[in-house]
Amino acid sequence: MDSQVYTVNPKKSDFSSFTCVTTELTNNTFLPFGNDNGHIQTAKDHFKFGDKYNETYVGQVHPEGKTIDHWRTCVYEEESNVTYTLDSYFDADQQGPTLPVRVHINGTAPVHSNVTGDPERQWFHHVYMYLNVDIGPRDLEVFYPPVGVICPGRVNDKDVPSIPVNFALNVEVVVPNEKKIYYSKEFYHHEAKIVAYEMLPRKGKIDQPIRAVHDYNTGIAYRISPTGTCHMNPIPVGAEDAVSRDDEHVAMRTPASLFALHDPDVNWVYEGMTITRDAFIHAWQSLRIHWKPAQHRGDKNILVNSTWMYYFLDDDWSIDGGSVHKDKTALPLRLEIMWIAHKRHTGEVKDRGKEIHNFYQPFEGPVEHHYFDVSDCYTHTNESLPLAFNLEGKDTYSKYVANNTRHFKSGVIQSLADSIGVSIIRIAHLKVVDGYKDLATVFFTLLDKPQIEGDAINATDPGPELDTSYSLLQELINGKDGSMLILEFIYHNKVTKVNAASSTLREETEPLIQTKQVGLTTGVASGIAIGTFVLGAAIAAVGACVVFKYKTREVPYSVQE
Incomplete structure (x- = not known):
């Protein structure tokens, strides 16, 4: 239990239409259901209704043709020196457990609660109307701030899933500012220290991708064109799958680091459950200050704040043709990044943007070796x-x-x-x-x-x-x-x-x-291909995509504009 209160206000922030303030539960002077060291009151105690409050049945009233039971309780709260009568009205036609539809409070309280002796008192009269009363347990998401709202200082109460050590992903990257959509594939084999990408070129046949293979055993990057032309170079320090301590030598990022899930400067906070792509998902969000979009990388005069939201599929769901949960590991279904760039010295907003990464057919386990094939480089x-x-x-x-x-x-x-x-x-x-x-x-x-x-x-x-x-x-x-x-x-x-x-x-x-x-043998494969052509044309769709775009130079993959 995190013992915190999140107050969400309809005031615009850099990244949403709301702002959020986080405070400790014990520091709040008024909470409807109690603020006694994080202990929640029962409904009876909250409404001061039940055997121990000695309420009196007053009778029935009939507003707007309804039959309403009227009860009255006299309450004295010694700690705050407040005295009041509590009139509670219940729907007489409601069967089973119910809540009041209306409450009146009339009483007196000290003008200044810190005055000793017999301070001056004031009258107060409160009326509470309860509309759309729903009896029963609630979905947990109603107890979390809205998805997408950052609450600074909030304590995480649900750990983000662990990423598997070996996996393959198809990813679609949507960049609204550019009005473009990028596609590619990623194959990650942490145990063998190899990463591979397939990226569709700007021109050419869609079934002839550019392939890139990063071998961290040797530090060599292989780049193979659709025609089989191969270029071998040291893995760039700026590669998304690389990390460097001296801006010269590279090491392969861990699975969690690749997704920025366990970086020391990133605090992931569970946002609750919501619906994305018509599926039930769990969301984690973080505010980041050390990430920059491609157009601002290397520019020391620009500071970028960004919010990252990862969506992971609920345990009750599964993906046909792929895998999501295995040995308590999982791959995300979606990543949303919103960022705003400021000039370092003036704080002036330079620009802002958004990226949406949709992950399709996540697969956990050993990746087929042919994705790492570099034999075209040995002619x-x-x-x-x-x-x-x-x-x-x-x-x-x-x-x-x-x-x-x-x-x-x-x-x-x-x-x-x-x-x-x-x-x-x-x-x-x-x-x-x-x-x-x-x-x-x-x-x-x-x-x-x-x-x-x-x-x-x-x-x-x-x-x-x-x-x-x-x-x-x-x-x-x-x-x-x-x-x-x-x-x-x-x-x-x-x-x-x-x-x-x-x-x-x-x-x-x-x-x-x-x-x-x-x-499959050639004959079987051909038969399946012919038999599933129509279905494949309908669902193969967006094809391939990458976890993080290969941005060491001009974006090489095909674009929808």
């Missing part, structure tokens, strides 16, 4: 090597892969990378095929080390050259000294292991034969 034949090896056990595929594809592939990629000391970004195009030469077979492409260096904090060694990396794998799988490659993955929420079959590593491209493999 020469000596920069990549197609490889394959078998798995031990004839039932390995049916037992561990068929219904556990995402976790199995994620684990195999990480195990391969760890075994030879490279980033997982160098393991590309991994597929698992069943029944090829009577065993489950893993096909993948091993990429060479990047030819540039990044500026990541505690950067790991990018690993050996391609030939050396291949030799290390040969020693593990094809070696004669008893060594083996152990592959770890999650199965039924437990770490499980399988071995690569000895002496099976070879240079081989995935065969074009009819086999069982992870994912």
Whole structure:
């Protein structure tokens, strides 16, 4: 219990049509339902009606054709030296528990409550009319300030949800000032220290996005155009997923930091439940002073105040095709940012604006590795090597892969990378095929080390050259000294292991034969695509979008204007 009073006034502030004042409950001199150290009075005590008040039944009156019961109570409040008669009127036709429809108070009170002895007294007469009386429990949101109203000093009484460590999101960013809507996708793999984006270009086909991959193991950013052209550079210090302490080296933001949910300068306060996008959601709000919109970043002469409101879906709701709540973590449904920029020295308002981030199809868990694929950056034949090896056990595929594809592939990629000391970004195009030469077979492409260096904090060694990396794998799988490659993955929420079959590593491209493999076959996929074309056209809609816009340079994604 926070023991606070929020007084909301219809006076405009920078961000809403209301202002709010927060005070301590014990500092209020008058509260309708009591101010005794935060203890709420019962309805009987509030209305001074019940057996202990010795009320007297006066009779019935009939205003406007209604039958009203009239009761009278004489009250003396010793602490305040106030004496009054209390006349309560109840609807005689109301069945069950009820409240008065009208109350009259006539009495006397000291003119100055701090005067001792027998101070001068004054008469008072109060009339209370109770309209639209509703008996029963109330929804909790009526006890919170209106959503969108900032109450400075308010104590948070409900923690904001934790963000999962691995997730994918489609996001729509609406910027009313610019009359534009931006779309892209984000894939966040905190455990592997990799972030990827897909952003639609201003011109070109809608199914050919620009892709950006940030590998925080090495500090390298890969930017791949729709035509496959690749640029490799150090991850920019100003990237939204990066944090830097020296304006030179970068580290990957934690999931909470990416959403600014656990930053030390941000105090998130629960605003209650409301309805957004026709769904029941819980809202958290904060006032921020260290964030700036893109057009003001880097300008030290501009100060920006902003309010951020996150909306999280209620526990009773779920999202088809995605996930929202898992292991007490959640991804938001919406973010609203309102900001106002002032000139530092004069306080003059420079401009103001608003951004709405709508998050669609949030997914928690291992992200499909192909979203982090940078093989387009390795176009020469000596920069990549197609490889394959078998798995031990004839039932390995049916037992561990068929219904556990995402976790199995994620684990195999990480195990391969760890075994030879490279980033997982160098393991590309991994597929698992069943029944090829009577065993489950893993096909993948091993990429060479990047030819540039990044500026990541505690950067790991990018690993050996391609030939050396291949030799290390040969020693593990094809070696004669008893060594083996152990592959770890999650199965039924437990770490499980399988071995690569000895002496099976070879240079081989995935065969074009009819086999069982992870994912849909071409025929099945085509059938589904044709069968769902109409539905897909109706609901695929806004496509992709990003958590925070990739603003290190001019906005690269397509725009609706």
